[in-house]
Amino acid sequence: MEYRRLGRTGLKVSRIALGTMSFGRWIDEASSAQILDAALDAGINFIDTADFYGRGQDSGNYAELGEAEAILGRLLRHRRHDIVLATKVYNAMGPGPNDRGLSRKHIMAAVEASLRRLQTDYIDLYQCHFFDPETPLEETMEALNDLVRQGKVRYIGCSNFAAWQIAKANGISAVRGWASFVSVQPQYSLLVRDVERELVPFCLSEGVGMIPYSPMGRGILTGKYRKGQEPPAGSRLAAGEARLKALITEQNLDRAERFREVCAEWGLPMAQVAVAWVLGNEAVTAAIVGASRVDHLNAAIAAEGLNLTAEQRTLLDEIFPL
Numbered sequence: 001m002e003y004r005r006l007g008r009t010g011l012k013v014s015r016i017a018l019g020t021m022s023f024g025r026w027i028d029e030a031s032s033a034q035i036l037d038a039a040l041d042a043g044i045n046f047i048d049t050a051d052f053y054g055r056g057q058d059s060g061n062y063a064e065l066g067e068a069e070a071i072l073g074r075l076l077r078h079r080r081h082d083i084v085l086a087t088k089v090y091n092a093m094g095p096g097p098n099d100r101g102l103s104r105k106h107i108m109a110a111v112e113a114s115l116r117r118l119q120t121d122y123i124d125l126y127q128c129h130f131f132d133p134e135t136p137l138e139e140t141m142e143a144l145n146d147l148v149r150q151g152k153v154r155y156i157g158c159s160n161f162a163a164w165q166i167a168k169a170n171g172i173s174a175v176r177g178w179a180s181f182v183s184v185q186p187q188y189s190l191l192v193r194d195v196e197r198e199l200v201p202f203c204l205s206e207g208v209g210m211i212p213y214s215p216m217g218r219g220i221l222t223g224k225y226r227k228g229q230e231p232p233a234g235s236r237l238a239a240g241e242a243r244l245k246a247l248i249t250e251q252n253l254d255r256a257e258r259f260r261e262v263c264a265e266w267g268l269p270m271a272q273v274a275v276a277w278v279l280g281n282e283a284v285t286a287a288i289v290g291a292s293r294v295d296h297l298n299a300a301i302a303a304e305g306l307n308l309t310a311e312q313r314t315l316l317d318e319i320f321p322l
Contacts, residue, residue, distance in 0.1 A: 001043030001304060004285050006084075007182040007209035009155060011124070013084050015279060015304045017046035018297070019213060019290035024054045024067025027292050032071050038294045040079070042301045047072065048185075048211070048288050050088035050129060051114050062094050066117050073119035080120055087114050088159055090129035102132035104143040111147055127157040127185060137169050145178035157209075159185035163202035170206070181208065185288065188212035190221060190259070190277055190320040191252055197322075200283045209285040212278055216289070216300070218244040220256050221274035258319050266312070271296070275303035277316055 003012040018039040023032040039047075054067030069087060076083055089110040092100035100106060115121065126147065132140065147153040158166060158181050166181055173180040184203065186195045192214070203210045216222050225248060263270045278287045291297040308316075 001301075003045070005209075006125070006155070006211075006285055008207040009182050009209075011084065011155065011182075013046040013211075013286050014044045015286050016042075016044055016275075016301055017048050017086075017211060017286045017288045018044050019288040020047065020049040020068045020072060021053050021290050022292045023049070023071045025057060029071050029074070031292070033075055034294055035291050035297055036072075036075050038297055039301075040082075042298075044301070045082065046084045046086070046211075046286055047076075048086045048213075050091070051093060051110055051117075052088070052091035052129070062092075065091075065093055066113070069114055069117035073117050077119050084124045085118065085120065086125035086127060086157070087118070087123055088127040088129040089114070090132065102128055102135045102140040102143075104139055107140070107143045107147070111152060115152065122152055122154060124154045125157050125183065126153040126155070127159050127183070128161070130160045131158075131162070131165050137165075137172055141169055141173050141178055141180075142176075145173065145176075148179040155179075155182045157181050157183035157185065157211075159213075160187075163198040166208060167202065167206070170208075183209035183211055183285070185211050185213055187214050188278055188281075188284075189215050189217040190274060190316060191217040191247060191255070193320065193322045196281075200281065203283045210281075210283045211286045211288055212284060213288040213290075215278040215287045216271050216274045217252075217256070218247055220244075220247055220252060221259060222271040222296075222299075223256070223260055226253065226257065255319055259316075262315060262319065268306070269299055269302070271299040272303045272306055273308070273316075275300045276306040276308055277313065279303065280308055280313065 002015045006013050049068045049072055051066055051069060054065045056062055056064035089107055090102060098105050144156045156179050161184055166184055170180040186199055188195050219225060260270060263273050275287055278284055289300040
C-alpha cells in the first residue's frame with residue numbers, strides 16, 4: 001500500500017481509505033469487523049466516518065445515529081494509534097434548532113459526542129460535512145481552531161465544499177493565525193466529474209488534499225445496476241437511497257454498459273478500473289471506498305496498484321465526458 005501526505009501536512013495516509021457509512025446501517029458489527037480487519041491487513045491506515053452514520057439516516061430516529069462511530073470505537077479500542085481516524089460534523093443529530101450546522105455550540109457538543117462514541121481522546125481529521133450558509137465562517141473556523149489548540153482534533157478538513165468556500169475559510173484562518181482546512185472530500189467518479197472544473201485546480205494550486213468518496217459511482221461502475229434489470233435484493237438502490245437514485249439515469253446506465261464492455265476487453269474488473277481512474281488524478285490523495293462485503297473492498301484495494309495508460313484514460317474520457 002502506498003502512503004501520501006495529506007495536503008501540505010506531514011500526515012501520511014493510505015491511498016485507499018475505508019469509508020464506513022455501511023457500518024451499523026446496512027451491516028452489523030460482526031460484518032463491520034471483518035471489513036475493518038481486511039482493510040488493516042491490506043495496509044489501509046485511513047478510516048473515514050461521520051457522526052451521522054447509522055440506521056437513523058433511514059429511520060429518522062435520532063437515537064439510531066452515530067452507530068458507525070460507536071462500532072469503530074469498540075473495534076479500534078486497542079489499535080487506535082495506528083489509525084488516521086476521520087469523522088464529520090454538520091448533520092442534524094437531534095430535533096432542536098441547535099442540534100445541527102456549524103455553529104460553535106453544535107461543533108463543541110458534536111465533537112464531545114463523537115469522542116465518546118469513538119472511545120478516543122482525539123480525532124485525527126475533523127471535517128465539516130457540508131457548508132453552513134447560516135453560520136459565519138469566522139465562527140466555524142474559530143471553533144475548529146480551538147479544538148486543535150485543545151488537542152481534541154489534530155487537523156481539520158471539509159466535505160462537499162466548493163473551491164470558493166474553502167478559499168474564504170482558509171483566508172480567514174490565515175489572517176488570524178488559525179488552523180485551516182488541509183483537505184476536502186468531494187464526490188468524484190467517472191460519472192461525477194464536475195469537481196475537475198474548479199476544485200481540482202484549486203487543490204493543486206493551494207496544496208489542499210482531495211479525498212473523494214463514491215469513486216465507483218455508488219455501485220453503478222461495478223456493474224451492480226443494469227438497464228432493464230431490477231436492482232439486486234439488499235442493495236442500496238433496492239433500499240431507495242436518494243443520492244444513488246439520482247445517478248440512475250438512462251444515460252449513465254448506457255455509459256456504464258459501455259464501460260463494462262471496455263473493462264472486459266482489458267481483462268480488468270470494473271470496480272478496479274473505476275477506482276484506479278480516480279487515483280490517477282494528481283490532485284487525489286486517497287480514494288474513500290465503502291464496502292458491505294470483504295470482496296467489495298478487495299476489488300478497490302487492487303486498484304491502488306493499477307496504473308491506467310494514457311490511451312486507456314483517453315478512451316474513458318470519451319465514454320464519460322466532462
